[in-house]
Amino acid sequence: MLISLNHIYFILGALIAVVALLSFLDKGNPKRFLTGSFWGLYAVSFLFGNMISPVYMGVLAIAMAVIAGCGGVRMGKHEEAAVETRSDKAKKLGNWLFMPALLIPVITIIGTLGLKDFKVGSLQLLDKANITLVSLGMACVLALVAAMLLTKDKGLQPVKESRRLFDAIGWAAVLPQMLATLGALFAAAGVGQVVSNLVGAAIPVDNKFMVVLAYGVGMALFTMIMGNAFAAFPVMTAGIGLPLVVKMHGGDPAVLAAIGMFSGYCGTLMTPMAANYNIVPAALLDLPDKNGVIKAQVPTALMLLAVNIFLMYFLVF
Structure with a gap:
């Protein structure tokens, strides 16, 4: 197949790895090394999760819990555009601002229902076993590209905004993944x-x-x-x-x-x-x-x- 769930994990892992790097470099964060380490370990789970044994993945999860429990995940320093500048830009774009967000469900539905049997040559385009998740991942990537073209933002600006959101949520960002795993463990136990x-x-x-x-x-x-x-x-x-x-x-x-x-x-x-x-x-x-x-x-x-x-x-x- 051309696009599998592992490819989506790699993209997400790469994004979080850059967030971790920016956290390490943020001298305005009093606990930048612990914060960077937390997001770095989280990135490792996506980038190399299928290569690491369950025991070591468990150690990684415990290390993340220790960092978060000790208050090691802190809000960093972020440069924000002036309110007037953001308001002017929003007025200029108008309802087009909603277009990237609306693309996500539309592309996900198209991929799930319309591309599940689509092939390029002899290769399946999307992973049929995880068709909805792969379609959602591709929808998010395409929505990001659309948002960059729409706002004309370049370079690391989307990643910086992602880091601002990660910082705003803090360690709670990993809860859905951790809790879903815990549910499976409860059932097995x-x-x-x-x-x-x-x-x-x-x-x-x-x-x-x-x-x-x-x-x-x-x-x-x-x-x-x-x-x-x-x-x-x-x-x-x-x-x-x-x-x-x-x-x-x-x-x-x-x-x-x-x-x-x-x-x-x-x-x-x-x-x-x-x-x-x-x-x-x-x-x-x-x-x-x-x-x-x-x-x-x-x-x-x-x-x-x-x-x-x-x-x-x-x-x-």
């Missing part, structure tokens, strides 16, 4: 069986609605703890979804999986652990309340969760 036993002791499992309620609410709550619905899904599905909803009551696994993930996403809206959804917007918008986004989303999330539970109850059986 048999946490799902423990959850199943606890639920079986707490609710009447012969009641279909109570089982669906436990699964939907459990997905939301575990997502709030883990910060990632993909981390919650294997645990809650192994513990409640498959043994109780599917096997005991004959539920449709496809409906269970789809609406179960939607229920998990409701939890995503209500937790600071989902840094990329809830902390990043607060940082980008310079909100005085870091949890302002979460507080605004909680009512909607609770209503959606209730709708998802009833949808599952009426559709899964």
Whole structure:
């Protein structure tokens, strides 16, 4: 194949490696060496993850946790354009500013649905096993090129802006990846069986609605703890979804999986652990309340969760 998920990892790893280098060179950061080391280790996980043994990758993750836990990841010094300059440029570009962001979902859909069987000669263009992720990665690259052409920014300016965002988020930027891995480890360790036993002791499992309620609410709550619905899904599905909803009551696994993930996403809206959804917007918008986004989303999330539970109850059986 021409473009695989590894190519996307290499691009992302190269970006983070440059961010690490800029952090090392930033004399305005009192902990520049620790900050640079944190992002450097993160870059290594993308660049050489498939070449490093799991044991050493675990050591790398622990090293990152130690650096972050000791307060080693700090905000660096950034040069920002004057507010007037940015406002004038924004007015000049108008609604075209939204074009790069809109390109990402459009190109992702085109790649996922239209290019999954496309070949160049005898070679598959995109990795069919990871078609959506590869399409998303390529969409982000093309959107970046479009943004540079639109704004006429050159050189390292996009990388510098990426570093500013990384600094604004801090160590929480790695949470989605770490928590998704943790979810897989929990499932492999048999946490799902423990959850199943606890639920079986707490609710009447012969009641279909109570089982669906436990699964939907459990997905939301575990997502709030883990910060990632993909981390919650294997645990809650192994513990409640498959043994109780599917096997005991004959539920449709496809409906269970789809609406179960939607229920998990409701939890995503209500937790600071989902840094990329809830902390990043607060940082980008310079909100005085870091949890302002979460507080605004909680009512909607609770209503959606209730709708998802009833949808599952009426559709899964």
